[in-house]
Amino acid sequence: MSYKMLDGNGAAVMAMKMARVQVISAYPITPQSTISEKLSELVETGELDAQYVRVESEHSALSVATAAQLTGVRAATATASQGLALMHEVVGMTAGVRAPIVMPVVNRGLAAPWTLWCEHTDAMAERDMGWMQFYCQNVQEVYDMMIIAYKVAEDKNVLTPAMVCLDGFFLSHSMQKIDIPEQEIVDEFIGKYEAKNSYLDTSDPMFICNLTGSDEYTEMRYQQKVGMDNALEVIEKAQKEFEEKFGRKLCMVEGYKTEDADVVLVALGSMCGTAKYVVNKMRQEGKKVGVVKIVSYRPFPAEQLKGILDGKKVIGVFDRSTGFGSKGGPVWNETCAVMKDSVCDIREYIGGLGGRDVPEKTIEKIFEELLEIKDKKRKDHTTWIDVKSNAMDIRQVEKNA
């Protein structure tokens, strides 16, 4: 065991290296680029014994990785934003052929207008494509969730690819001190890659992914659903084993000071760190607030979340994605579905888009609103919590009459 200073991208690369990936295909995109660069360097210097396929697009990146994984090796790729959007077609393919690829997604918003910075809309747009999705709070979690993701994705009862989501720049480029275990323990934890179910092997020929009629398509989709459902138990088991081996406790949903909280805020990713800080600060002022951090968004840990939220009368949900056309963002919708039989007031918040920081004051403002709602001092809340008052006056919109 050793400590290293790594940023989120470095931690993801470290995990891929220690998982001994054999084929890498990656296409650079901000803020993922240093992953593509570092992996190529590791292959060039011989530190990692792998084939590096320098592809011409993200569509090809995931195509190469998926076909390679079907041929019986652990394959790797990584992307962000527009790159993930370009991959979309193949994202469904990877999941459907049950190729258990683990892919870091460095969350960044999508055009238009152009943005380079953090937002979750890129990954959220892929939420129903059959991949698991894990959102990380800090750099250590990036490394840990990558390692856990390999074990879960490749489990014979799961065989489902996984995105490990890390916030662009806030995590991808943030240097933190992290704990790197010994290679042997990682080898023991993940095991050697073994192709299960479908594979391309001349000694056992089969054709993968041919046309399937309506008499069987539903059933093949159902198999994916069962794999995803099974993942809930497999993740818990893997996290327990991880804790025993590596000494760090991870969970699918983390409740922070929620037990006696009057109001709680549900959130994803790096902003959970700030939210925890705000909770500590507000508690010193006598305000009983708490945070719920969702790590696994797919599969969505409904029972665990319900266990934490049960009895809470006022709940806020902070989505770092727009959720256009819906009352709230995807995490809010999911939370409402989980709590549908409980009497509670769930408020939707949207913010932190296109790299806008989510500072203490934004989280504080949410908690204050929630507390006032609970005390019946107010009815409304500010859904777009950090939107500026001049939103309708800036370019590309006709000035309001």
Added chain:
Amino acid sequence: MHDIKHISKGLVPHGVSACAGCGMELIIRNVMDVLGEDTIIVIPPGCSALFSGYGEETALKIPGFQGNLENTAACAAGIRAALNAKGNTHTTVVGFAGDGATVDIGLQSLSGAIERRDKILYICYDNEAYMNTGIQGSSSTPFMASTTTTPTGKRTGRKDLMQIVIAHDIPYAATASIHNLTDLRRKVQKAKETDGPSLLHIHTPCPTGWRYDPSKTIELAKAAVQTGCWVLYEYENEKVTINSKPKELKPLEDYIKIQGRFKGLSAEQRQELQEYTKTSYEKYIKKLESMA
């Protein structure tokens, strides 16, 4: 282990769901015969997906993967990379795609694989339109041919796949035609043995899409070469070899008169197409000779 139930002699069963007179069926049978069992195939959705199979059935006795329409070369590259990682350099990886999946939507990933020098064999069977979706025009549809999206005849000529891959300095590329299977099979063998990417561009008459009597497939393939509509040549070691050059071109009518896709042309247009074909052919031969 999966049971392979068919008892055919080769790697493709006797009964398949291709149209009667399909040129592509003849190609895949010959390609599989030359490549043998130690092959993995990538097929995009399209006519060749008839060989991927349907449901529990497949029409190929080798491992295969049906990828997306535009990523045949990338999938083949991924399989190659994985085989290399496992120390397997003997298995052939072949992509088998139509003109739409190659010269239109798949050109980018093909270009990437050739530039990287990935050792894959790419076969484009060119039936000159999107036949599987109902005969829509592609960038390989010839000048004046009618399709469901060029109903009055295509107003532009075809994209030149061979010159595109030659611009990548591909180690081996060749055109072929089903009227000369000896030549076609020799080229498949050569492509297989190439240490790097190789491409075969095979002219593929399609009775359904070109609207002609299915018994005329081979005759039409031959007529295309004799009238200057298809040129047989190879590119290797940075040099072009023209495989057959008719002493004198036969009249274009020999090729187009039995095809429904040219039926709507007026006498004037036929004349124009004849001149266009002759001029293009002569210009092309000159170009190829300068690359010899």
